[in-house]
Amino acid sequence: MPNELPEVWLRGPVEGYPAELQPVVHALLQVREEVARHAADLTVEQLWARPGNAGSIGFHLRHIAGATDRLLTYARDESLAPEQLAWLKAEGVPGDPPATAAEAIDVAQQGIDRALAQVRETDVRTLLDARGVGRARLPTTVIGLVFHAAEHAGRHAGQIATMRKVVKGGA
Template sequence: MKPASTLEVWLRGPLPEIPALLQPVAHALLQAREEVEKIAGGFPNEKLWERPVGVASVGFHLQHLTGVLDRLFTYAKGEMLSPSQLEWLANEGKPQAGQASFEELFQHFSQQIDKALAQLSATDTSTLLEGRGVGRAQIPSTVLGLLFHAAEHTQRHVGQLLVTVAVVGRNVEGKVQNVDL
């Protein structure tokens, strides 16, 4: 049998601090962090904002992963976005101070996952079906709907990020350089 650390996160067993109903959300977020971390040290920073064939850049995906987790978990708490969250949203896809390298952007994402896990551990499962509004229009959702969407949205963008990393990390011979997928 493989060592637990080589298995996908969801196969390693329950996380003791996370309520049972929220285990899939936590597993998905931790899996996303591990997948992005694998490429954090080798991605060439000069390619961070390249948009091959017009798709979103690696930098955008890293900013968006961080921002969307923050926003969806804020809505799950029943709160509106703060001015700083709205500023982050407006600047997704643009180089910013403190976000000049893959590593810096990964650290923001990793810290946001830590915040999300702390919120999951403190979530009263009796509130999961409570209604929550999304955005200024207060589009109806639930606590569970928002938390689940945060997990699946994170996984979707990590997949897009990995493909973009593979494309922009190729050298002229078509080989992937500095990227271990």
């Protein structure tokens, strides 16, 4: 699966986003590309396989969308909605019938697209504004949340790439 383009961060600034948030944009766009590249050709069985009780690729794709949405909800200084909590509990559930790779990739990419839209609209003057995470309102900032959303998504894209090798037998 060669990639002919350099990684997103080496392609220059992404138009329409503030300079202060370019690293976040680059990371999210990289994840968007990687999840498609690493999961598109998987069978339903490979997508939802859990060797060693590890999280399935399907879980990681759904989790990218859900966790990013939750983190950016906190960045807006909002509480999680019941629907977000229900999504959290169902991220690893394949569905009946189980979601296909195309469907799970679409969920992740739509989540990333929503995140990119929010990042585009983020006022850089608010980046250091205090925010709280979870019921305990653990302290962070707007920039802490948007950066963590991007790097967290990147972690899961890496897990997808690794799990792909496992479920495809090292291919």
